[in-house]
Amino acid sequence: MVVFICHLYAFAIYGILVIFYEIFRLAEMQSDRSVRKLLRNLSIAGAQAILPVAIFLYFSPMSSAHVVSQIQFGNFKRKLEALSFMFGNYNQGIDLICYVAIAVFIGFMLGRGRIMIARPMLAALVFLCGVFVIMPAVVFSSSSADRRLIVAIALVAVSSLNLSVRSWRELLAAAVTIGSVYLLQVGIAQHSWAAYEPRLRNYLSAFQKVKEGSNVAVAVDPNASWFPINVRGVPSLLVLQRNAFPSQQFLWRGQNPVALSEKFERMAEAAPWNEIYERLLTIYEARNRKELDELVKGSLADFQYLLVIHESPTTPSLADLGLDRIAYASDFDLYRLR
Incomplete structure (x- = not known):
């Protein structure tokens, strides 16, 4: 519990x-x-x-x-x-519009003495x-x-608040304000998720190439976006889709105090998602294939796959260093390690 x-x-x-x-x-x-x-x-x-x-x-x-x-x-x-x-x-712009609409409505009702607290x-x-x-x-x-x-x-x-509406104008103002805020918020949420859906489909399609029960090391660009969708949570779908263990499953271990076996605890500690990304980027920029092999045989020895999530202009394209890339999209690369 x-x-x-x-x-x-x-x-x-x-x-x-x-x-x-x-x-x-x-x-x-x-x-x-x-x-x-x-x-x-x-x-x-x-x-x-x-x-x-x-x-x-x-x-x-x-x-x-x-x-x-x-x-x-x-x-x-x-x-x-x-x-x-x-x-x-x-969307911050939509949020600002909603704030202004509510502020204007409250000011209108306060001016008429219709709101009491x-x-x-x-x-x-x-x-x-x-x-x-x-x-x-x-x-x-x-x-x-x-x-x-x-x-x-x-x-x-x-x-x-005690809101007292005494005329059709006040009732209309309340209905328009509440209705507009609701529709704007629901609309922008729907639009954001619809725009993200193609990216999510790319991930799900790539995950089908992961063998069930495998271990997947995850490296995430520290500059990856948090909004509208936090891509750091996407690899957790590997658990549902392929019964796999993603190293990034526990972003903040304090918030997910799940007991791990000694093996999986060691794996989670060996592949911190942000540190692995920085190291891979350094390896790629130096074109150091030897260090990449050492990483794969060392910290990533217990993993069969490597998922690299990136959004920065400079990304670690490990396929150029001979790593087997089995799936990719504009914001991620999936490699088979062994």
């Missing part, structure tokens, strides 16, 4: 909302104010979080000392970029925004931990 720290976000945010609600409720009471009663109510409400926290601490590999120690802070620029994660879709929720939102500012980028090896909070804050903000 694997429980990521981000899986506990719901309980943490729910707890924060309950705390602020109870505090405001206590402050608004004219009589019978009791801090003891407040603490009792909060304790009862918090009891439901005991089970998931216990599972995380005692059963999840994510709570191991090695994983827990993986905490990293990003720079402030990265925090600002995280604001786009309320959409974070496939619950006071306890406002305080909780301010608190959550403060948490976002100080939150590390990586918490217990869960990457983008702070960015994940942005979506939760947006959902809490929406749920705290």
Whole structure:
């Protein structure tokens, strides 16, 4: 059972909302104010979080000392970029249009006094925004931990609003805004995946040339794109398509605490996807066939195939050095090693 720290976000945010609600409720009471009663109510409400926290601490590999120690802070620029994660879709221009549309709609409704926000929720939102500012980028090896909070804050903000529509113009404005944002986001996602589909077909076709149960070393260009599709995850399809073991299957081992046998652990450590690519590029630029043979017989000795994913102008074309290339496309080469 694997429980990521981000899986506990719901309980943490729910707890924060309950705390602020109870505090405001206590402050608004004219009589019978009791801090003891407040603490009792909060304790009862918090009891439901005991089970998931216990599972995380005692059963999840994510709570191991090695994983827990993986905490990293990003720079402030990265925090600002995280604001786009309320959409974070496939096209920044479309995302900007959606932001502007929503901002104009909210401004229009605020000007007419049609939007109200619950006071306890406002305080909780301010608190959550403060948490976002100080939150590390990586918490217990869960990457983008702070960015994940942005979506939760947006959902809490929406749920705290009281929208009152009193005319057909306001109703039309709400329908046009929500409908436009939805259609734009769905449309650009569909377009991006449709544009990527030919590339994916090339990969799947090449994977059919891999013998079932084989081991495939994967070298990925560090400059390979992350959006709209993260090509680093494509080699994992070898597991489904050919029951093969790709060395890149575990991009970040802390996030995939799967126990490997000694053999596969050694193979994964021997062929880190980014380091292998840099070494192959150096070998190709030097036209060093001897070093290539040493790599194939050394670090890649347990692999039958090598998949090189590239997007940079200069790519390691190992076929020029005599390696058996059995499939290729504009962004990858598949070689048979033995």
